[in-house]
Amino acid sequence: MKITDVKTIVTCPGRNYVIVKIITDEGLYGLGDATLNGRELAVAKALKEHIAPLLIGKDPDRIEDIWQYIFRGTYWRGGPVLMTALSGIDMALWDIKGKRAGLPVYSLLGGKTRERVRVYMHVHGKDFEDTLEKCQRLIKMGCNALRVSVDVPGLPSGVWEPKRYLTILPKLMSYLRDNLGEEIDLLHDVHERINPIQACQLARDLEPYKLFFLEDPVRPEYKETFRLIRQHTSVPLAMGELYFTKWDCLPLITEQLTDFIRVDLVHVGGITEAKKIASIAEPYYVDTAFHGPGDISPIAHAANVHVDMSIPNFGIQEFVDLKKVFPEVKEVFKGGPEYKEGYVTISEEPGLGVDINEEAAEKYPYKRSYLPTLRRMDGSVTDW
Numbered sequence: 001m002k003i004t005d006v007k008t009i010v011t012c013p014g015r016n017y018v019i020v021k022i023i024t025d026e027g028l029y030g031l032g033d034a035t036l037n038g039r040e041l042a043v044a045k046a047l048k049e050h051i052a053p054l055l056i057g058k059d060p061d062r063i064e065d066i067w068q069y070i071f072r073g074t075y076w077r078g079g080p081v082l083m084t085a086l087s088g089i090d091m092a093l094w095d096i097k098g099k100r101a102g103l104p105v106y107s108l109l110g111g112k113t114r115e116r117v118r119v120y121m122h123v124h125g126k127d128f129e130d131t132l133e134k135c136q137r138l139i140k141m142g143c144n145a146l147r148v149s150v151d152v153p154g155l156p157s158g159v160w161e162p163k164r165y166l167t168i169l170p171k172l173m174s175y176l177r178d179n180l181g182e183e184i185d186l187l188h189d190v191h192e193r194i195n196p197i198q199a200c201q202l203a204r205d206l207e208p209y210k211l212f213f214l215e216d217p218v219r220p221e222y223k224e225t226f227r228l229i230r231q232h233t234s235v236p237l238a239m240g241e242l243y244f245t246k247w248d249c250l251p252l253i254t255e256q257l258t259d260f261i262r263v264d265l266v267h268v269g270g271i272t273e274a275k276k277i278a279s280i281a282e283p284y285y286v287d288t289a290f291h292g293p294g295d296i297s298p299i300a301h302a303a304n305v306h307v308d309m310s311i312p313n314f315g316i317q318e319f320v321d322l323k324k325v326f327p328e329v330k331e332v333f334k335g336g337p338e339y340k341e342g343y344v345t346i347s348e349e350p351g352l353g354v355d356i357n358e359e360a361a362e363k364y365p366y367k368r369s370y371l372p373t374l375r376r377m378d379g380s381v382t383d384w
Helices: 040-055 063-073 079-100 130-139 162-180 196-209 223-231 246-255 270-284 298-310 358-362
Strands: 005-013 019-023 029-033 117-125 147-148 185-189 213-215 237-239 333-334 338-340 344-345 354-356
Touching: 005 040, 005 063, 005 358, 019 079, 029 079, 029 298, 029 354, 040 079, 040 246, 063 079, 063 117, 063 270, 079 270, 117 130, 147 223, 147 270, 162 185, 162 196, 185 333, 196 213, 196 223, 223 237, 237 333, 246 270, 270 298, 298 333, 298 354
Parallel strands: 117 147, 147 185, 185 213, 213 237
Antiparallel strands: 005 019, 019 029, 117 344, 333 354, 338 344
């Protein structure tokens, strides 16, 4: 079997997605997700002009060899654009391998270690009461793990001040615990918006509320800051969605500075690299909590679940039900994880179990958009 074509499909059924379609001389094809939110066309161009020509004539069965060839062959390796492109290629190759074998991808990764995958969902409210109401709505749907946040009073849209945030968040957690009880797992994403000392203070203030984890407390660049946070709190920590290789993850895993590794399969090198990172993490008692936001397609959400199903150190899966948030997604994509009462499952279909309707995709052309940028009250840029 040889690769005869590599197509890049850019579509916007509610939001932008970049999809890789690898076609073989035996008629089999595989799909992968190469979406980089806010920089989609940079990845699409890299795929079309630089990576796709290298793959023509290659054997799609040689996933590891192709992974190494693309990763090392650029010389200027890594980074979000090239790793996202590689991730899309990798997922598509696993999709082909599964279809060729007549097996779901999780079976090729070692088979099931569980029957279903526990998920958490997002709740953001304009005030405490609104946040509680939205939590209760998801709890009625069976979800008992909620990532919660609330508007910071007195701050206009697009403006951020850490002091006000550090004051309001523990109060929110206290309010939710009082009203939801101890059985609901609460999570929170700091979004790297505070410094290490503030992160220590926040984590200590949150300890009474028994968070499932505190995510991304500081920026990802200087990993040593996690040593400081670890020394000052027992709150479980989660980090990783802004890492692009297993080497980025190593210090946090081997020094047990995080409890959950949260890499994004679309940016870290696909299924191949995510499986390796999970294996590295296992003996250090670090569980996975793969990134699963709304800006990845059903293909990537399916890839997450296939890996989740196959690894022993699965922790929890972030999940956005795209077909409910963006109804147009159902027109373009067929298949993907199915949610029921706090868990998702994946079909037994060969490969990743997701297909694309290219005619429908053409109805939703790319729309330029960017991730938000926050500013402080003094006008300076801060992290979103």
